[in-house]
Amino acid sequence: MLFFRHFSKRLVIGSLTVVVFFCLSMTRVVAKDITIQVWSGGTNVNDAYRIDAITMAADILEKEAAIRGETLNITVDGKYDFDGWGGFKQAVTLAAEAKKAPHIVVTGHGDIAPWSQSGLIRPIENYVDFDSWPLNDLFENLVEISSFEGTIYGVPQDAESRPFFAWIPYLKKIGYSNSDIRAMPEKIRKGQYTLYDMLDDAKKIQDAGLVKPGYGWYPRVSKGGDYWQFYQSFGGKMMDSKSGKLLFDRNAMKKFYAFFAKAVEMGVTRKNHIGTPWDQWYSEVASGKAGLWHGGTWHYARYTGKEGLKGFFDKIMFSLIPAGDKNGRANTITHPLVYLVTNRGSEADAEIAAQLISIASEPRINTLHAIKSAHLGIAKSQMSVPLYSNDRWASEATQRLLPYASAQPNHTGFAPYFDAMWKGLQAAWTGQKSPESAVSDVEAELRANLGSDIIIR
Amino acid sequence: MSSKLGYIFIAPALVLAIYFFLTPVIMTGIFSLTNMSTATGITGGSYQITQSTLRNLGDQGFERKILKRIGSESYQVSKSTLLAAKEAEVNPELINELRENHLGESFKNRRLFERFLKTLDNRPRSTRALKATSPHFSRSLIKERFESKESFNQALKGLGLDLTPEQIIQLNEMSYTGWIWTLENFRKMVALPETKTNLINTAVYVTLTLILFNVGFALVLAVTTFYLPIKQAKIFRSLWFLPRITPSVLYVLLWKWLAWDTGFISAIVSNFGITPRNWMLDTAANAWVFVILINGFIGASMGMILFSSAIAAIPKQMIYAGEVDGANRWQQIRHIILPQIKWPILFVSVYQTLSLLTSFEHILLSTEGGPGTSTEVWALAAYHKALDNYWGNLQYGYGAALALVLVVVGVIMSLIYLRFFRFHELVKPPRID
Numbered sequence: 008m009l010f011f012r013h014f015s016k017r018l019v020i021g022s023l024t025v026v027v028f029f030c031l032s033m034t035r036v037v038a039k040d041i042t043i044q045v046w047s048g049g050t051n052v053n054d055a056y057r058i059d060a061i062t063m064a065a066d067i068l069e070k071e072a073a074i075r076g077e078t079l080n081i082t083v084d085g086k087y088d089f090d091g092w093g094g095f096k097q098a099v100t101l102a103a104e105a106k107k108a109p110h111i112v113v114t115g116h117g118d119i120a121p122w123s124q125s126g127l128i129r130p131i132e133n134y135v136d137f138d139s140w141p142l143n144d145l146f147e148n149l150v151e152i153s154s155f156e157g158t159i160y161g162v163p164q165d166a167e168s169r170p171f172f173a174w175i176p177y178l179k180k181i182g183y184s185n186s187d188i189r190a191m192p193e194k195i196r197k198g199q200y201t202l203y204d205m206l207d208d209a210k211k212i213q214d215a216g217l218v219k220p221g222y223g224w225y226p227r228v229s230k231g232g233d234y235w236q237f238y239q240s241f242g243g244k245m246m247d248s249k250s251g252k253l254l255f256d257r258n259a260m261k262k263f264y265a266f267f268a269k270a271v272e273m274g275v276t277r278k279n280h281i282g283t284p285w286d287q288w289y290s291e292v293a294s295g296k297a298g299l300w301h302g303g304t305w306h307y308a309r310y311t312g313k314e315g316l317k318g319f320f321d322k323i324m325f326s327l328i329p330a331g332d333k334n335g336r337a338n339t340i341t342h343p344l345v346y347l348v349t350n351r352g353s354e355a356d357a358e359i360a361a362q363l364i365s366i367a368s369e370p371r372i373n374t375l376h377a378i379k380s381a382h383l384g385i386a387k388s389q390m391s392v393p394l395y396s397n398d399r400w401a402s403e404a405t406q407r408l409l410p411y412a413s414a415q416p417n418h419t420g421f422a423p424y425f426d427a428m429w430k431g432l433q434a435a436w437t438g439q440k441s442p443e444s445a446v447s448d449v450e451a452e453l454r455a456n457l458g459s460d461i462i463i464r
Numbered sequence: 465m466s467s468k469l470g471y472i473f474i475a476p477a478l479v480l481a482i483y484f485f486l487t488p489v490i491m492t493g494i495f496s497l498t499n500m501s502t503a504t505g506i507t508g509g510s511y512q513i514t515q516s517t518l519r520n521l522g523d524q525g526f527e528r529k530i531l532k533r534i535g536s537e538s539y540q541v542s543k544s545t546l547l548a549a550k551e552a553e554v555n556p557e558l559i560n561e562l563r564e565n566h567l568g569e570s571f572k573n574r575r576l577f578e579r580f581l582k583t584l585d586n587r588p589r590s591t592r593a594l595k596a597t598s599p600h601f602s603r604s605l606i607k608e609r610f611e612s613k614e615s616f617n618q619a620l621k622g623l624g625l626d627l628t629p630e631q632i633i634q635l636n637e638m639s640y641t642g643w644i645w646t647l648e649n650f651r652k653m654v655a656l657p658e659t660k661t662n663l664i665n666t667a668v669y670v671t672l673t674l675i676l677f678n679v680g681f682a683l684v685l686a687v688t689t690f691y692l693p694i695k696q697a698k699i700f701r702s703l704w705f706l707p708r709i710t711p712s713v714l715y716v717l718l719w720k721w722l723a724w725d726t727g728f729i730s731a732i733v734s735n736f737g738i739t740p741r742n743w744m745l746d747t748a749a750n751a752w753v754f755v756i757l758i759n760g761f762i763g764a765s766m767g768m769i770l771f772s773s774a775i776a777a778i779p780k781q782m783i784y785a786g787e788v789d790g791a792n793r794w795q796q797i798r799h800i801i802l803p804q805i806k807w808p809i810l811f812v813s814v815y816q817t818l819s820l821l822t823s824f825e826h827i828l829l830s831t832e833g834g835p836g837t838s839t840e841v842w843a844l845a846a847y848h849k850a851l852d853n854y855w856g857n858l859q860y861g862y863g864a865a866l867a868l869v870l871v872v873v874g875v876i877m878s879l880i881y882l883r884f885f886r887f888h889e890l891v892k893p894p895r896i897d
Contacts, residue, residue: 092854093852093853093854096853096854096858097851097852097858100502100858104505104506104507115855117855118855120503120857121501121502121503121855121857122502122503124503124504124512124641125502125503125504125505125509125641126505126509126510126609126641127502127505132595133591133592133595134591134592134595135591136591136594138579138582156514156515156516156607157514157515157606157607158607219739220739221739230854250519251515251516251519277741277742278746278747279741279742279745279746279747279835281745281834281835282742282744282745282831282832282834282835283725283742284724287724287725287726354592358590358591358592361591419503419857421855422853422854422855422857423857423859425854425855426853426854430658430836430837433834433835433836433837434836434837436836437747437748437835437836437838439748439835439836439838440836448657451655451656451657452656452657452658454655455652455655455656456652456656459520459523
């Protein structure tokens with residue numbers, strides 16, 4: 008008995024010592040404090056969940072670690088107030104050169120090509136499993152857009168599309184019936200209502216005195232991927248899928264430029280429209296000062312939020328961008344933002360960053376962003392998240408636009424191609440050059456700049 | 465001794481000149497001879513074979529059979545791959561399991577192989593471990609990123625291909641992701657149509673701003689304030705100093721408010737039935753008027769100050785003598801003041817030409833080179849290429865080449881000016897002393 012008591016005392020002390028040492032050693036080995044920096048481009052208050060979702064994910068990841076007996080403390084340090092997209096990309100690339108990039112960036116998928124070549128970003132597929140939930144539930148085309156040369160670099164953060172909008176009360180005043188308006192998206196999709204029909208309607212709206220001159224057709228006011236839609240409307244393609252090279256279709260480009268030159272000539276678009284302040288533009292299109300325009304699905308949040316538009320669905324019709332002529336097709340472009348993991352920190356840090364991104368992409372968390380910012384979902388199962396499916400805008404826009412959406416190519420040469428297209432468009436738009444000479448200047452520039460990276464026809 | 469002391473005194477200035485002028489110029493020169501961009505990075509690259517590398521090699525006439533071999537992804541469980549995995553300290557239990565049950569199996573691509581690994585009893589338990597395991601079983605180079613040429617060539621060797629040294633060099637060159645030395649930027653500069661436009665824009669911008677404002681208007685201000693009572697003159701001069709001391713962004717914003725289609729000008733002229741428009745960006749001519757006004761109002765103040773003090777230094781007797789002789793104001797200006805301030809005028813012309821050549825911030829803030837590219841001057845183009853890109857690929861090399869042209873033009877012009885204005889005569893010791 009004495010022996011047993013003695014033994015048990017020693018046993019207790021011994022095991023306590025072991026436990027204490029074990030705990031101490033465990034905390035020393037596995038406790039990890041890490042600050043994950045997230046920089047998000049093109050983001051304003053409505054899109055705060057791009058960063059907040061990572062914070063929510065950090066909470067979940069910490070709890071998962073705790074269950075495994077590890078201590079993980081993640082601090083998420085988010086930043087989104089950059090000077091436009093240009094300022095954001097400048098900040099990220101220069102920070103990366105100085106080895107001070109944030110761990111996670113939220114940016115357009117187009118950056119994947121140059122940034123992966125330079126090693127600025129790491130392939131996310133090396134850290135998280137795309138065969139398991141939630142990543143196996145993502146739309147395949149969005150995962151494709153987040154990849155480059157067969158490697159998945161990013162996780163789509165949101166999807167969107169850039170529709171054509173029309174102010175319904177004015178359509179009615181120029182003779183459209185309710186059923187005409189209801190049938191319009193389908194008619195546009197089938198190519199029965201072209202961009203030139205659209206210009207005629209813009210003219211009618213203007214001539215009826217419903218909007219001021221130059222407000223009949225009121226396009227985007229700054230450079231953007233939206234403009235490639237009009238190139239596609241006339242049958243243009245940006246990339247040759249067979250050879251993987253960029254593609255410049257001279258004829259389609261000329262028709263695209265001529266369309267905007269025609270709009271200016273008819274007086275339905277202002278010659279100096281590019282450069283109009285965004286705030287002014289938003290308030291005008293959301294209050295019926297413009298007849299027809301094009302924008303993004305995320306504009307819904309701005310129109311009905313800050314601009315105070317009531318009864319969106321009775322006032323605004325939305326559809327694909329109409330076809331330009333018989334060669335073209337009605338289309339829309341989606342420009343998903345992606346979460347990317349940069350080369351900052353150790354492999355273990357990158358793994359944590361990737362895991363946070365994966366959790367932040369779970370349908371319920373992503374739906375918070377999708378609905379709050381009026382973007383479209385990234386995963387199939389979001390249609391069964393009530394917050395998503397009960398939202399009229401999200402479900403209608405997803406069905407009407409997303410199946411027909413294409414994306415701009417991930418190609419390191421696309422930046423100069425985009426610059427050249429934009430310069431040419433501005434020259435034709437402002438009447439500085441005829442569409443023909445603008446196109447030949449673009450062609451000369453592309454030949455000098457991209458050489459064999461682009462097929463010109 | 466005294467000459468050594470001189471060096472000590474000049475040392476801080478020398479250090480600053482080296483740091484702020486010479487180093488950037490040298491760096492610009494170096495960058496301009498490369499194809500540096502975001503895609504290549506600045507600090508060096510890696511070796512990576514992608515589908516487009518293979519396509520480009522194919523276009524160059526590289527042997528297709530070899531390319532096919534390099535490009536075909538295949539993952540094998542073989543004795544040699546198991547050995548490689550063992551050497552790389554992959555979990556021995558996993559290696560045993562593979563050796564016992566799956567020797568000889570092969571997989572078409574990484575995804576299939578990794579899916580297979582995930583079905584094993586001793587599967588790697590994290591994606592990172594899985595990704596660290598699979599490369600050892602790869603029999604191809606595609607999608608692998610090698611940090612050094614040696615490791616790349618080692619892997620190339622491992623494919624068991626019979627490559628000539630030339631082919632290896634070609635593969636190295638084409639798979640390198642970093643920057644290389646090249647004269648391509650200058651060839652491109654000559655070939656691009658925009659070069660001519662930017663050149664003409666720069667000439668227009670510098671000439672008009674200089675003649676109309678930095679010298680012309682500055683002279684008008686200096687002379688008119690000279691004839692004002694001192695107190696009023698001071699007030700006017702301070703007013704004209706405001707554009708220079710207002711922060712650029714705020715200053716340009718005021719101009720934008722003035723010119724926007726909901727701005728001041730539109731509001732005023734709409735009373736006369738003129739439709740509102742963006743006065744700054746309406747036409748190329750409008751944009752030029754604004755660009756020159758915005759820059760000129762700032763530039764004028766410097767000339768004004770220099771000319772005013774130079775005029776104040778003219779002996780009053782000469783003016784009085786002129787008046788006694790019946791010279792009117794214009795004659796006084798023409799025959800007394802202007803000849804006396806010849807050197808300040810020359811100095812301001814030289815200094816402002818050089819500074820206008822490289823200044824672009826107010827154009828960037830106001831028209832951003834628009835409408836179209838009608839106000840895109842050389843320095844702004846260099847900025848746009850090197851530091852501003854919507855699609856994430858900044859072209860440091862080409863931007864530097866553009867900037868280098870400015871440096872060269874600046875240096876040449878300085879030399880011409882020094883010669884033309886007989887600088888050595890200016891700094892000669894006066895003969896009277």
